[in-house]
Amino acid sequence: MNQILFQDYSVQANVRPGAERTGLYLSRLNGKKIGIVANHTSMKGKTTLVDSLAAMGRDVVQICKIFGPEHGFRGQAEDAVPIEDDVDQKTGIPIISLYGQKRKPTAEDLADLDLLLFDIQDVGIRFYTYISTLFYVMQACGERDLELLLLDRPNPNGFYVDGPVLDPGFSSFEGLHEVPVVYGMTIGEYARMINGEGWLGGGLACKLTVIPCENYSHHSRYNLPVPPSPNLPTMNSIFLYPSVCFFEGTVISEGRGTNSPFEVFGHPELQAGDYSFTPESIPGADSHPKLIGKLCRGKDLRYLRDIVDRQPGLNLSWLIYAYENFPDKDNFFTPFFDKLAGTSHLRHQIIEGLSEEKIRTSWADDLASFNKIRRKYLIYP
Numbered sequence: 276m277n278q279i280l281f282q283d284y285s286v287q288a289n290v291r292p293g294a295e296r297t298g299l300y301l302s303r304l305n306g307k308k309i310g311i312v313a314n315h316t317s318m319k320g321k322t323t324l325v326d327s328l329a330a331m332g333r334d335v336v337q338i339c340k341i342f343g344p345e346h347g348f349r350g351q352a353e354d355a356v357p358i359e360d361d362v363d364q365k366t367g368i369p370i371i372s373l374y375g376q377k378r379k380p381t382a383e384d385l386a387d388l389d390l391l392l393f394d395i396q397d398v399g400i401r402f403y404t405y406i407s408t409l410f411y412v413m414q415a416c417g418e419r420d421l422e423l424l425l426l427d428r429p430n431p432n433g434f435y436v437d438g439p440v441l442d443p444g445f446s447s448f449e450g451l452h453e454v455p456v457v458y459g460m461t462i463g464e465y466a467r468m469i470n471g472e473g474w475l476g477g478g479l480a481c482k483l484t485v486i487p488c489e490n491y492s493h494h495s496r497y498n499l500p501v502p503p504s505p506n507l508p509t510m511n512s513i514f515l516y517p518s519v520c521f522f523e524g525t526v527i528s529e530g531r532g533t534n535s536p537f538e539v540f541g542h543p544e545l546q547a548g549d550y551s552f553t554p555e556s557i558p559g560a561d562s563h564p565k566l567i568g569k570l571c572r573g574k575d576l577r578y579l580r581d582i583v584d585r586q587p588g589l590n591l592s593w594l595i596y597a598y599e600n601f602p603d604k605d606n607f608f609t610p611f612f613d614k615l616a617g618t619s620h621l622r623h624q625i626i627e628g629l630s631e632e633k634i635r636t637s638w639a640d641d642l643a644s645f646n647k648i649r650r651k652y653l654i655y656p
Contacts, residue, residue: 290506291442292606293426293463293486294394300424300486301336304328307389310340310380312373312412315350316396318500324394324426329366334362338368339388343406344395345374346504351535353561354506375539376405379446380410385419396503397462399432400517401441402449404614406465413469417479425485427463429497429655431513435587436649438517440641441617450617455638455645456589457517460557460652467652485654492501492656498612503504506536515576516588524612527597528554538594541573542566547600550575573597589629598625 293299294317313318317324325348328336337549341363342462346352348363348370358372372382393412397405414585438456446452452474460468463485470480493498502508507516513533519537522529530539532554539552543566551572554564588609601607602628624634 284470286590288515289490290429290495291489292318292428293488294324294428296336296486300426303424303484304336304392305503306337308387309340309390309392310336310342310385311387312342312344312391312393312395312408314338314344314346314395315347316501316503317394317426318396318501321500324392324451325363325366325368326531329368330576338366340384341368341370342373342380342384342391343370343456346433346636347372347374350501350504351559353530353559354504354562358541367566371589373408373411378408380415383419385415389419390415390422390424393423393466394428395462395538396428396499397430397465398503398507398516399430399457399461400453400458401454401456401458401617402520403516407448407451410469410474413466413481413483414475414479417475417481420482422482422484423466423524425463425466425483427461427485427488429488429491429495430459430461431499431510432457432492432517433459433461433493433498433499436646437587437589437638437641439616439618439621439638440645442619445613445617445619447614449614453645456617456641458645458649460649461488461491461654463490464652464654465648467654468648471652472495472648480626487654490642493653494626494656507530508534509538511579513536515579516610518593519576521591521594521612521615522597523611524615525607527573527601527607528564528566530554531561532557535575537562538577539573539575540597541571542597542601543569543571545572545597545600545603547596548573550655591625591634594633595625 319327341348342512347358352358357375360372361370395405436459440455441450507513516537519529522540528544530536533552553570554567556562
């Protein structure tokens, strides 16, 4: 993973995630049996939160269980690969997988806990599964009247809102709620919205406390200290992800199996493009990428490192370009596309040849309605 690009992209100054503000939450953990929902992104300085708290000793913080999302607690599992329960080799703490046989903690998992701590770095995109894990954790806590203490983190894509709003008929683990593709909220703000909008169902509410970030606003450009998942290795890939990820619902390669996932796209039959690449097996990132071993022709987007910063917004031009230049249009889209889009309208609009401008106009009313909801739950300017 190329962490140099992460270090180079730092724009903001003095932004501190909730995990680093121990004075606001450490006393709440004393004398309690706690579980922690965390992964490799749960950094406190240069150490993971779990390692930092465990080093204080059980007389200060008694960590009973770790709950791990997609990619696992130490972030070493590939995308969409089920993960089994385990024991963390470094701390000896049991790990309960929330991306294996279940997505939601059971009553038994939570029965011996006094408090659940949640700390995961999100990237602010509806189909990025950490917010789905958050939802199921909140629902489980609500059912047991268990307190959830969420340590908030900045959203690297938190400075704009864009994309189609999910149609409830397309709800899945890749998108549970009626929000746009890019929703412009931190994971703490999103948790407040889940509670406030009654999305937990059955009149449930989670006993939620959010420890906010310091010196953060939605104008901030935040530099992630570590890649949030194996196939988002650079800040550019994180900025391009909401646009390029649509290719996962097509036959076009989104660059998995290369050193630049979500920064390139192509296909052997694409009849345009000035860049070529060949997806290969990369254990730990993608052992079986789409079009493995086949020379793909397409586009290199790595030069667009600052484009989202200059022109915030979802970019459909690459998707439209690929569709228009692909010979077998009847087989361009896969069923997964509508799950990613959260609607079937986008696929039909592209097939019908609508311009990007007209497609974007079709989102306007839904985005305006969402923004009214969003404003109620914002913590930061």
